[in-house]
Amino acid sequence: MIKEPLLAPSLLAADFLHLNKAVKLIDESEADWLHMDVMDGRFVPNISFGMMVVEQVGKVLEKPMDVHLMIEEPEKYVTQFAKAGADTITVHYEACPHLHRNIQQIKDLGVKAGVAINPHTPVALLEPVIEDLDLVLVMSVNPGFGGQKFIFETLYKIRQLRQIMQDRNAKALIEVDGGVGLQNAAKIMEAGADVLVAGSSVFGSEDPMETIKKLKSLGNLPVYEV
Numbered sequence: 001m002i003k004e005p006l007l008a009p010s011l012l013a014a015d016f017l018h019l020n021k022a023v024k025l026i027d028e029s030e031a032d033w034l035h036m037d038v039m040d041g042r043f044v045p046n047i048s049f050g051m052m053v054v055e056q057v058g059k060v061l062e063k064p065m066d067v068h069l070m071i072e073e074p075e076k077y078v079t080q081f082a083k084a085g086a087d088t089i090t091v092h093y094e095a096c097p098h099l100h101r102n103i104q105q106i107k108d109l110g111v112k113a114g115v116a117i118n119p120h121t122p123v124a125l126l127e128p129v130i131e132d133l134d135l136v137l138v139m140s141v142n143p144g145f146g147g148q149k150f151i152f153e154t155l156y157k158i159r160q161l162r163q164i165m166q167d168r169n170a171k172a173l174i175e176v177d178g179g180v181g182l183q184n185a186a187k188i189m190e191a192g193a194d195v196l197v198a199g200s201s202v203f204g205s206e207d208p209m210e211t212i213k214k215l216k217s218l219g220n221l222p223v224y225e226v
């Protein structure tokens with residue numbers, strides 16, 4: 001039996017002219033968190049939105065806000081994102097030469113701390129900090145854009161990470177982000193994920209509410225496709 005995922009639809013795929021509507025939909029749906037993708041045009045080749053949008057969304061959102069910083073020098077901005085209402089702040093391993101300090105900085109703000117790794121980054125690199133983390137975000141596409149194809153090798157990384165965490169009795173949640181949808185969600189959960197981020201598969205679907213419902217009831221999904 002596959003466990004029910006925590007589901008975090010990504011606002012990046014919503015209609016930016018009607019963010020209020022998207023937030024309301026998340027609050028009224030079975031989704032657990034709202035995922036917010038902040039991009040700076042330096043760490044990733046795209047610019048999305050910053051703390052002003054996060055703050056406005058935070059004012060109306062009732063569910064936890066999961067903020068994924070795809071930015072260089074995140075230490076300069078985490079305080080502002082915490083003030084803007086983030087419940088979890090995730091920084092990238094590849095953007096943090098002083099990762100241990102960055103994690104402590106986030107926790108000192110009273111916010112849950114996450115670290116994301118790009119598809120080419122080995123999970124073993126997180127071993128020295130794994131016990132300090134609330135969340136590990138395994139990128140299953142190269143970050144920067146929604147609507148990309150899930151990278152199959154991510155499944156091995158999730159399994160490896162689950163093993164490392166088990167060996168160290170670490171409690172972080174494993175979140176998987178990029179190309180996640182009804183066709184592969186069960187397989188990703190079976191590999192050991194806890195949280196699924198879903199952008200296009202939710203907001204690009206005909207009935208986002210119904211898609212969220214289906215993603216939450218994984219027992220009914222096929223596990224053969226990736």
Ligand SMILES: O=C(CO)[C@@H](O)[C@H](O)COP(=O)(O)O
Pocket residue numbers: 010012013035037068141142143144145146147148177178179180197198199200201
């Ligand atoms: O961080 C990112 C992209 O860099 C993701 O959160 C995407 O927003 C996921 O989008 P889909 O692949 O689900 O469309």
